[in-house]
Structure formats: C-alpha cells, structure tokens
Amino acid sequence: MSLAAVFLSAFLAATILPFSSEAVLAGAVWLAPERLGPLVAAATLGNTLGALVNWAIGRGLAALRHHRRFPLDPKRYAQAERLFRRFGTPALLLSWLPLVGDPLTLVAGLFRTPLWLFLPLVALGKGLRYLVVAGLVPLAV
16 A cells, blocks of 8 residues: 555545544555554654644634624634633644544634644644554554
8 A cells, every 4th residue: 555545545534524544554554564654654744734724724714703604603702712722722632533633623723723833733643643553553463
C-alpha cells in the first residue's frame, strides 16, 4: 500500500466525511512493517492537514457570526467562546477522538485559535494515535 493511499485516507478521515484511516494504516503496516515510520508520518501529516481544512472552514464561519441564520445568537456565541477559551485549546490534543475531534478543529477555527498553537497540538495528538495504532498491528497477527 502506498504512502499516498495512507495520506489520503487520513486526510479524508479528518474532514467531516465519515471515513476511518486506522484500518488503512494498520493494513499498510501489516503489509510493510519495515515502512512503519514513513507510514505513520504520512497518516499524521494527512490527518493534520485535514484538520487544518476544518480549522479554515471555522475561520470562514466566524465571518458569518452576525448573519441572522448563524446557529448561535450573540449571547450563546460568547458563552461558547468563553468555554472554548478555558478548555478548548488543550483539548486539541484530543482532536483524534471519534465524533468530537473533527468538530473541535472546526470550532478552533471559529474561535480563531492561532495556527501556531493549533498545528502542533493537533499534530501531536494525531501522531500519538497513529503510533499506537501501528504499534498494535503486530499484536493482532
């Protein structure tokens, strides 16, 4: 399995599309265990860049927050922003979690988390997850 396939599966899995990259990475590691490092790196890079797309979408949504159809009224928006400022940035380490991770990266963009802070936290969390997945492959055989 190619690095490009692992990268693409991880990228798609980080977007709002329902897709799982763990099985693709596990299969690739099983087929070529000697390529563990590059495979984990490709998955981490792809998933982090997919999260960056979510962050950018959130940044774009921030410009629409005063629109009458924006899903949060100004009071709820301010409450959500305070909550995110308190817990959200460190929680980006958990952006790999199913169901909550992808929306968390979008919300990080919405509340204008600086890119210099967003990228290392997200990459670290996602990279650790892929290391664990790849490390479990030998145990499954």
